[in-house]
Structure formats: structure tokens, C-alpha cells
Amino acid sequence: MINPVYTADKGRYDSGMKYRRCGRSGIMLPELSLGLWQNFGDTAPLARSREMILHAFDRGICHFDLANNYGPSYGSAESTFGAIMDKDLKPYRDELFISTKAGYDMWPGPYGDHGSRKYLISSLDQSLKRMKVDYVDIFYSHRYDPDTPLEETMQALVDIVRSGKALYAGISNYPVEAAEYAYNYLRYHDTPCLLHQLKYSILHRVPENEGLLQQAKEAGSGFIAFSPLAQGLLTDRYLGGIPEDSRAARDFTLKRSSITAELMEKLKKLDEIASDRGQSLAQMALSWVLKDDLVTSVIVGASSISQLDDNLQAVQNTDFCEEEIKIINDLTI
Numbered sequence: 575m576i577n578p579v580y581t582a583d584k585g586r587y588d589s590g591m592k593y594r595r596c597g598r599s600g601i602m603l604p605e606l607s608l609g610l611w612q613n614f615g616d617t618a619p620l621a622r623s624r625e626m627i628l629h630a631f632d633r634g635i636c637h638f639d640l641a642n643n644y645g646p647s648y649g650s651a652e653s654t655f656g657a658i659m660d661k662d663l664k665p666y667r668d669e670l671f672i673s674t675k676a677g678y679d680m681w682p683g684p685y686g687d688h689g690s691r692k693y694l695i696s697s698l699d700q701s702l703k704r705m706k707v708d709y710v711d712i713f714y715s716h717r718y719d720p721d722t723p724l725e726e727t728m729q730a731l732v733d734i735v736r737s738g739k740a741l742y743a744g745i746s747n748y749p750v751e752a753a754e755y756a757y758n759y760l761r762y763h764d765t766p767c768l769l770h771q772l773k774y775s776i777l778h779r780v781p782e783n784e785g786l787l788q789q790a791k792e793a794g795s796g797f798i799a800f801s802p803l804a805q806g807l808l809t810d811r812y813l814g815g816i817p818e819d820s821r822a823a824r825d826f827t828l829k830r831s832s833i834t835a836e837l838m839e840k841l842k843k844l845d846e847i848a849s850d851r852g853q854s855l856a857q858m859a860l861s862w863v864l865k866d867d868l869v870t871s872v873i874v875g876a877s878s879i880s881q882l883d884d885n886l887q888a889v890q891n892t893d894f895c896e897e898e899i900k901i902i903n904d905l906t907i
């Protein structure tokens with residue numbers, strides 16, 4: 575239990591967390607960041623969310639990843655974070671790297687979705703109020719919108735940074751060509767892209783297959799991976815069936831039907847490889863993403879302190895020998 579009056583652990587930067595430089599920038603990010611997409615909304619107990627966020631900070635996780643519509647319900651993960659910011663983390667604001675995003679559906683009507691200047695700027699204003707902060711450290715265009723001129727979306731990011739409401743700009747879920755345009759536009763307007771945020775895990779290889787990792791490096795941008803545990807598949811969560819309190823049981827963003835016998839067989843084999851490395855499956859999955867220095871950080875989700883603690887150990891062993899990589903590739907590609 576966390577004391578009602580929170581004081582951060584004095585050893586938070588000596589507890590084993592490592593930090594990596596984010597592209598060609600002055601920013602270092604922890605190898606492990608905490609994402610608030612699920613498990614931190616108004617359907618989750620606030621006390622548990624508080625405990626997890628403060629525990630993460632006490633273990634050197636200083637980057638928290640949010641978006642306008644994280645919850646459920648939409649906006650409520652930012653409100654949870656705001657409550658904790660207000661009560662506990664305010665004295666530590668300058669030690670925190672906080673992100674938010676806009677790009678997916680948020681409010682009804684034509685201005686609460688996609689990539690318009692109107693949506694991005696008004697959404698960030700709402701996010702700042704919910705999170706009870708004056709600025710975020712990075713604001714992302716959450717997805718590429720083929721129907722909005724990309725220069726409109728990019729100029730909105732530039733103007734947001736110039737307004738001081740965000741210190742850096744980022745993109746998420748951009749395909750190669752649009753990412754190239756974004757990197758160039760932002761650099762040309764003196765707001766170099768700090769991060770490209772994409773889904774990347776042992777089970778989801780698009781960033782390496784499509785050259786998005788290398789592209790980010792060449793553009794001087796960092797790369798941050800989301801869903802590195804494939805929403806929990808790459809953990810021991812489902813090795814014995816689908817637990818009632820799990821994400822797959824909710825059958826929404828992780829479908830029950832995706833957990834096939836064939837997948838289970840692969841996961842069990844991966845679990846054996848992890849055991850041989852002296853790691854849990856979750857630890858190996860995170861280490862696997864971090865083995866590559868093209869990756870700045872991985873954003874994990876968690877529904878308990880014990881999951882978080884398990885994941886924190888991953889940064890201790892991110893080296894893979896060629897034989898291990900080959901066995902994992904043969905199993906999963």
C-alpha cells in the first residue's frame with residue numbers, strides 16, 4: 575500500500591532502469607514506459623491505478639503514455655492521471671515525460687476524429703485540463719489521415735509546439751511514405767519529430783519488415799514500440815486458458831477467437847525458450863524488442879503491480895544470441 579502522502583523513492587534512478595537517447599535529441603527515455611490505454615479508466619479502481627503509476631515512477635519509469643480517448647470511458651485515463659498528478663506527482667513534474675495524442679474518435683460530430691488542425695488543437699486543450707498539467711512533453715498525431723492534407727496535420731503539430739502546449743511532436747501509426755513526409759515537414763519547420771510510435775512485438779513485425787525502424791533512425795527520430803506483449807499474449811496470462819479478468823475475456827481489443835490452438839502451441843514454445851534464458855515469457859518478449867538499439871523504449875500495459883515488477887526485470891537481459899533469434903524467427907515468422 576502506498577502512503578496517503580506520497581514521497582517518491584529516493585533510489586528511483588538506481589533501481590536498475592536504463593535510459594536510451596531518443597533519436598537525435600536531448601531526450602533520454604526509460605527502456606520501459608507505462609501506457610494507460612486500458613486498466614486506468616473510470617471502470618478501474620483509482621487506488622489500483624494510483625499504486626501502479628507511483629510504483630512505476632519509484633522504479634525509474636518516468637515516461638507515461640496517454641491519449642485523449644484512453645479509458646474506458648474516453649478521456650478517463652487522462653482524468654485518472656490528472657488526479658494522481660494533482661495529489662502526488664505535482665512536485666515531480668519536471669522529472670516526468672508525459673505524452674498524449676489525438677487522431678482516433680473522441681467526441682461526436684465532424685471535429686472529434688482524424689487529422690484536422692481543429693481537432694488536434696482543441697483535443698490537446700481538453701487533455702491538458704483533464705491531466706491537470708500546463709503542457710505535455712510530447713503530443714502525437716495518433717494516426718495518419720489520408721483525407722486531411724498532411725501539411726495541415728503537421729502544421730498543427732508545429733504550432734502546438736510553438737505555443738508551448740507541447741515540448742515535442744510525434745507521429746503514430748504512420749505508413750512509410752506519410753512518415754517520410756512528416757519527418758521532412760517537421761524538420762523543415764524546426765520541430766523535428768521526436769518519436770514514431772508503432773505496434774511492434776515478436777508476433778507483429780511490420781516496423782522491421784517495412785523499414786519503419788531504420789527510417790526513424792535515418793530521420794533522427796526515436797522509435798517507441800506499443801503492445802510489445804501483443805496485449806498479453808506474450809506472457810503467461812493465457813498459457814492455461816483465458817482468465818476471467820483478462821483482456822481477452824473482455825473480447826474487445828483482444829479477441830478470444832485470436833487465441834487459437836496453433837497460437838497456443840507457439841506461445842508454449844516461446845515460453846520454453848524464455849525459461850532457458852532465465853526469463854518469464856513477458857520478460858523475454860520485452861527484451862526481444864529492446865535487443866535492437868533502433869528502439870528507444872517499449873510501452874507496456876499492466877493490470878497489477880506484480881505484472882509491472884515482472885516486466886521491470888526485462889531490462890536486465892536484452893542480449894540475444896543468433897541461435898535464439900533464429901529459433902524465435904522460425905517459430906513466429
Ligand SMILES: NC(=O)c1ccc[n+]([C@@H]2O[C@H](COP(=O)([O-])OP(=O)(O)OC[C@H]3O[C@@H](n4cnc5c(N)ncnc54)[C@H](OP(=O)(O)O)[C@@H]3O)[C@@H](O)[C@H]2O)c1
Pocket residue numbers: 608609610611612613639640716746747771772799800801802803804805806807809810811819820821822856873874875876877878880881882884885
Ligand atoms: N499509438 C497507438 O495507436 C497505441 C495503440 C495501442 C497501445 N498504445 C500504447 O501502448 C501501451 C501498451 O499497449 P498494450 O496495453 O496493448 O501493451 P502490452 O504490454 O502488449 O499488453 C498489456 C497487457 O498484457 C498483460 N500483461 C502485462 N504484463 C504482464 C505480465 N508480466 N504477465 C502477465 N500478463 C501481463 C496485461 O493484460 P491483462 O490486462 O489481461 O492483465 C496487460 O494489460 C498502451 O497503454 C498505450 O499507451 C498505443
